[in-house]
Amino acid sequence: MSVGREQLMAAAIQHLNEDPTASMAQLAEAAGISRATLHRHFSGREELMVALGHRALERWDAVQRAAGVQSAVASAEPAELRGALGALLSGLIEVADDYGFGLTDHAMAVNPELLRHSDELEEREIALFTAAQRAGLLRADLPARWLSGTVFGLLVAVREGLRRGDIARRDVPRLLLETFLYGAAAGPRATTSPETAAPPGTSGAPPQPPATNTERQEPL
Amino acid sequence: MSVGREQLMAAAIQHLNEDPTASMAQLAEAAGISRATLHRHFSGREELMVALGHRALERWDAVQRAAGVQSAVASAEPAELRGALGALLSGLIEVADDYGFGLTDHAMAVNPELLRHSDELEEREIALFTAAQRAGLLRADLPARWLSGTVFGLLVAVREGLRRGDIARRDVPRLLLETFLYGAAAGPRATTSPETAAPPGTSGAPPQPPATNTERQEPL
DNA sequence: CTCGTCTGCGACAGAAGTGTCTCAGACGAT
DNA sequence: ATCGTCTGAGACACTTCTGTCGCAGACGAG
Numbered sequence: 001m002s003v004g005r006e007q008l009m010a011a012a013i014q015h016l017n018e019d020p021t022a023s024m025a026q027l028a029e030a031a032g033i034s035r036a037t038l039h040r041h042f043s044g045r046e047e048l049m050v051a052l053g054h055r056a057l058e059r060w061d062a063v064q065r066a067a068g069v070q071s072a073v074a075s076a077e078p079a080e081l082r083g084a085l086g087a088l089l090s091g092l093i094e095v096a097d098d099y100g101f102g103l104t105d106h107a108m109a110v111n112p113e114l115l116r117h118s119d120e121l122e123e124r125e126i127a128l129f130t131a132a133q134r135a136g137l138l139r140a141d142l143p144a145r146w147l148s149g150t151v152f153g154l155l156v157a158v159r160e161g162l163r164r165g166d167i168a169r170r171d172v173p174r175l176l177l178e179t180f181l182y183g184a185a186a187g188p189r190a191t192t193s194p195e196t197a198a199p200p201g202t203s204g205a206p207p208q209p210p211a212t213n214t215e216r217q218e219p220l
Numbered sequence: 221m222s223v224g225r226e227q228l229m230a231a232a233i234q235h236l237n238e239d240p241t242a243s244m245a246q247l248a249e250a251a252g253i254s255r256a257t258l259h260r261h262f263s264g265r266e267e268l269m270v271a272l273g274h275r276a277l278e279r280w281d282a283v284q285r286a287a288g289v290q291s292a293v294a295s296a297e298p299a300e301l302r303g304a305l306g307a308l309l310s311g312l313i314e315v316a317d318d319y320g321f322g323l324t325d326h327a328m329a330v331n332p333e334l335l336r337h338s339d340e341l342e343e344r345e346i347a348l349f350t351a352a353q354r355a356g357l358l359r360a361d362l363p364a365r366w367l368s369g370t371v372f373g374l375l376v377a378v379r380e381g382l383r384r385g386d387i388a389r390r391d392v393p394r395l396l397l398e399t400f401l402y403g404a405a406a407g408p409r410a411t412t413s414p415e416t417a418a419p420p421g422t423s424g425a426p427p428q429p430p431a432t433n434t435e436r437q438e439p440l
Numbered sequence: 441c442t443c444g445t446c447t448g449c450g451a452c453a454g455a456a457g458t459g460t461c462t463c464a465g466a467c468g469a470t
Numbered sequence: 471a472t473c474g475t476c477t478g479a480g481a482c483a484c485t486t487c488t489g490t491c492g493c494a495g496a497c498g499a500g
Contacts, residue, residue, distance in 0.1 A: 020326050023457060034478045039459065104324035104376070106240050138404050145386045146377075146395050147404050153377030156324070157369040166365045175366050183403035184358050184367050243487060254448045259489065 003033060005041055009055055012048065013099060020101045024048075049107045053114040056099035060121050063091030069128050078135040085132060088125070089151065089180065090173050096155035100163070103156050122148055154180055223253060225261055229275055232268065233319060237383075240321045244268075269327045273334040276319035280341050283311030289348050298355040305352060308345070309371065309400065310393050316375035320383070323376050342368055374400055 003011075008031045015022055015030035022030070024045055028038040042048040064070075067087035072080040102108050109115070129144040138147065154176055161167040167175060223231075228251045235242055235250035242250070244265055248258040262268040284290075287307035292300040322328050329335070349364040358367065374396055381387040387395060 024459090025457080035458095036460090036479080037477060040476085044459070045457090133406075136406050139398075139402075139406050142395060142398060142404065143387065146381060146399070149377040149381045149386060150374065150399050150404065152380065153373035153375070154370065155373070156376050157366075157373030160372065161366060161369045166369060167363065175362060178359075178362060179366070179370050179403065181403045181405035182359075183399065183401045184362065184370065185401035186353075186356050186359050244489090245487080255488095256449075256490090257447060260446085264489070265487090 003031060007031070008033070008038070008041060009048075009052055013052055013055075013101070016052075016101045016105075017099075020105055046107075046111075049105075050111055050113060052099075053102060053108050053111065054117065056095065056102045057114065057117045057121060059095045059099070060092070060118075063088060063095060064121065064124055067091060069124055073124075073127050073131045076131055076135060078137055081128070081132045081135050081137055084128060085137070086177070088128065089176055092151070092155060093158060093172055093176060096159050097162060100159040103152070103159060125151075151180065223251060227251070228253070228258070228261060229268075229272055233272055233275075233321070236272075236321045236325075237319075240325055266327075266331075270331055270333060272319075273322060273328050273331065274337065276315065276322045277334065277337045277341060279315045279319070280312070280338075283308060283315060284341065284344060287311060289344055293344075293347050293351045296351055296355060298357055301348070301352045301355050301357055304348060305357070306397070308348065309396055312371070312375060313378060313392055313396060316379055317382060320379040323372070323379060345371075371400065 011031035012027045015027055019026070024038060025035050027048075028035045031038070038048075042051060067084045068080065069084050069088060072084035075081075096103060108118075126144045126148050129138060129147045132138040133140045133144060158167075158172055158176060162169060162172070231251035232247045235247055239246070244258060245255050247268075248255045251258070258268075262271060287304045288300065289304050289308060292304035295301075316323060328338075346364045346368050349358060349367045352358040353360045353364060378387075378392055378396060382389060382392070
């Protein structure tokens with residue numbers, strides 16, 4: 001047994017991230033094994049895809065557990081919800097980066113098993129958003145389900161940005177969090193590190209209208 | 221000539237939105253023509269895909285022109301930039317809805333022609349974001365390129381939300397605009413229609429801390 | 441009516457991927 | 471050394487999609 005099932009799936013995912021249309025032969029070669037051996041692990045392409053999907057969903061699940069989503073929702077404490085939200089988003093970045101192709105791959109959106117599994121995780125996430133809305137951390141005038149979709153879309157944007165080299169890996173958590181929470185509009189807001197609010201960009205100081213300077217609540 | 225080339229592509233796209241893996245035979249059937257006739261219009265699948273891609277990019281281009289992106293950037297006037305941003309996002313919703321599959325289809329991300337075309341449009345959009353940052357409409361502490369990616373990601377979220385029936389079509393412009401500009405965090409902000417700020421959801425009034433009530437600048 | 445054009449239909453070969461099978465060899469355990 | 475297990479290589483049949491071709495029929499223009 002040269003390569004285990006785990007390393008096999010890891011190699012497959014890594015290769016699928018570069019070419020989502022890779023054939024079984026290419027995936028076998030990427031894993032350094034023969035096509036026959038690949039079929040000894042997974043009876044067919046379908047089974048491999050489902051296995052990869054579940055692997056990704058289990059990591060998503062692990063992120064939710066590590067973030068303490070369940071207990072935060074149960075407690076309804078703003079502090080706990082705040083922490084769970086931050087940990088969740090941070091953790092999801094890595095998952096989206098590792099399993100990038102799965103975010104938008106058609107095979108994942110068709111299989112009933114995977115759909116049920118991901119729906120379950122999504123509902124848990126929506127429950128967190130709903131609780132955060134009740135606690136006054138997140139806006140209540142946007143459906144929690146849409147907020148969940150927003151996170152998904154932003155993770156796609158993160159994946160693309162990293163793939164194309166548009167954004168630096170170390171900036172991703174800040175970009176994701178800032179964009180998701182406060183959006184792109186200019187205006188007074190309290191960030192986690194105010195000194196990074198104005199990077200030394202080429203643009204001079206924006207002729208910003210002197211809006212009433214106030215403190216904004218800092219949910220995360 | 222029963223069906224023109226335009227209607228043919230429209231039918232193809234509509235069908236591809238439901239099943240991105242549809243074969244040429246399925247696309248021909250969806251358009252109500254034979255497979256041979258489809259090949260008389262497009263020499264192969266590759267050519268069809270490129271044509272569909274360009275069609276989508278031309279609509280994107282049209283949205284940019286209708287929004288007056290170029291002149292707004294040239295003028296650097298906050299009022300013009302504000303209008304261009306709003307018109308751009310509103311227009312992109314329809315494009316993303318009609319050409320949904322193209323947002324994440326692999327064939328689109330591979331063809332050099334389409335890449336050059338979309339890069340050109342994207343650069344124009346980034347120029348608008350940059351100008352809006354200089355005018356104080358958008359945050360300057362987030363890269364304009366990331367803001368462009370954010371819009372892309374949110375459009376993917378819109379597509380998915382509509383496909384799954386999570387969100388109502390009439391709510392989409394508000395959801396997209398509000399989320400992109402102000403994010404998901406709770407806090408004092410001036411929306412375009414304050415009376416819609418608190419929908420009659422099941423959740424009671426959130427125990428929101430009485431943050432200092434202030435007016436926020438309203439970029440769009 | 442007749443001609444030219446366009447269309448659908450069926451057939452064809454080729455390409456690519458998939459799943460299965462056999463066989464020989466490597467390798468470790470005993 | 472031998473046995474059992476696992477592996478890679480190759481061959482095979484099967485499916486699906488693709489691209490091309492010829493032919494017959496519909497249909498409008500003249």
